[in-house]
Amino acid sequence: xxxxxxxxxxxxxxxxxxxxxxxxxxxxxxxxxxxxxxxxxxxxxxxxxxxxxxxxxxxxxxxxxxxxxxxxxxxxxxxxxxxxxxxxxxxxxxxxxxxxxxxxxxxxxxxxxxxxxxxxxxxxxxxxxxxxxxxxxxxxxxxxxxx
Amino acid sequence: xxxxxxxxxxxxxxxxxxxxxxxxxxxxxxxxxxxxxxxxxxxxxxxxxxxxxxxxxxxxxxxxxxxxxxxxxxxxxxxxxxxxxxxxxxxxxxxxxxxxxxxxxxxxxxxxxxxxxxxxxxxxxxxxxxxxxxxxxxxxxxxxxxxxxxxxxxxxxxx
Numbered sequence: 151x152x153x154x155x156x157x158x159x160x161x162x163x164x165x166x167x168x169x170x171x172x173x174x175x176x177x178x179x180x181x182x183x184x185x186x187x188x189x190x191x192x193x194x195x196x197x198x199x200x201x202x203x204x205x206x207x208x209x210x211x212x213x214x215x216x217x218x219x220x221x222x223x224x225x226x227x228x229x230x231x232x233x234x235x236x237x238x239x240x241x242x243x244x245x246x247x248x249x250x251x252x253x254x255x256x257x258x259x260x261x262x263x264x265x266x267x268x269x270x271x272x273x274x275x276x277x278x279x280x281x282x283x284x285x286x287x288x289x290x291x292x293x294x295x296x297x
Numbered sequence: 298x299x300x301x302x303x304x305x306x307x308x309x310x311x312x313x314x315x316x317x318x319x320x321x322x323x324x325x326x327x328x329x330x331x332x333x334x335x336x337x338x339x340x341x342x343x344x345x346x347x348x349x350x351x352x353x354x355x356x357x358x359x360x361x362x363x364x365x366x367x368x369x370x371x372x373x374x375x376x377x378x379x380x381x382x383x384x385x386x387x388x389x390x391x392x393x394x395x396x397x398x399x400x401x402x403x404x405x406x407x408x409x410x411x412x413x414x415x416x417x418x419x420x421x422x423x424x425x426x427x428x429x430x431x432x433x434x435x436x437x438x439x440x441x442x443x444x445x446x447x448x449x450x451x452x453x454x455x456x
Binding site for chain 1: 300305308311312313314315317318319320321322323333337340341343344346347348349350351352353354355356357358360361363368378379382383385386387393394395396397398400403404409413439441442443444445446447448449450
């Protein structure tokens with residue numbers, strides 16, 4: 151990663167233009183040509199510095215359901231429960247965290263009512279109580295990772 | 298604020314990323330059998346109404362060296378929670394900031410804020426700054442570090 155890559159990462163985490171030639175439009179202020187910017191993005195994606203380049207969607211505004219859920223899983227069952235939880239296609243991310251509530255996952259569904267069904271399924275499969283912590287309010291999301 | 302079938306098809310077609318070609322919206326339009334101008338107009342509207350939050354690069358923060366990832370959780374008095382959320386959400390190192398319900402007695406925390414750092418020390422410094430900002434509005438907090446990613450597929454629109 152060189153200074154140009156850093157400029158791209160720091161300068162292009164939002165605000166990509168919506169027009170006929172958006173790469174041409176944003177390449178100038180990054181000191182690149184249209185083709186140069188496209189090439190740089192390709193290699194940043196190929197080597198995994200970028201996960202994605204494109205639109206980020208606000209899931210609830212699409213009319214679906216979204217929640218954060220947590221489980222307190224006995225250590226000796228942790229991997230089995232992780233498999234049971236991850237087997238649900240509605241589980242988008244799942245993280246182990248160092249806390250009594252040691253498994254935290256996001257459930258995203260096409261219909262809001264489906265959230266409760268997925269939670270009931272996970273509880274039935276694991277015999278554990280799911281803590282359902284849906285977002286009640288969201289504050290400005292300001293994150294720009296500095297490369 | 299309504300979105301129709303073509304909006305959903307456009308979102309689906311771009312969920313994995315925009316085509317890296319000089320006219321990416323036209324490339325999307327071609328796969329959907331519509332005009333490029335229509336895709337551009339619809340994406341502009343989806344941005345305006347907030348269905349699309351933003352368009353750009355999504356870095357892998359681990360690859361940028363942000364290996365310490367702490368979910369900070371705070372017990373904030375209900376009548377002060379909205380102001381506290383705005384103050385914490387406005388800090389430039391906080392990536393997500395939400396109010397969520399408590400689940401007493403096991404879970405007393407209602408304000409969640411994600412903090413990323415290049416080390417746990419860096420995260421702890423940031424947590425101290427957050428505690429200063431919150432002052433007497435919070436009586437206790439914890440930092441839950443992620444120790445393992447068990448699944449990461451990203452949010453996908455289910456058609």
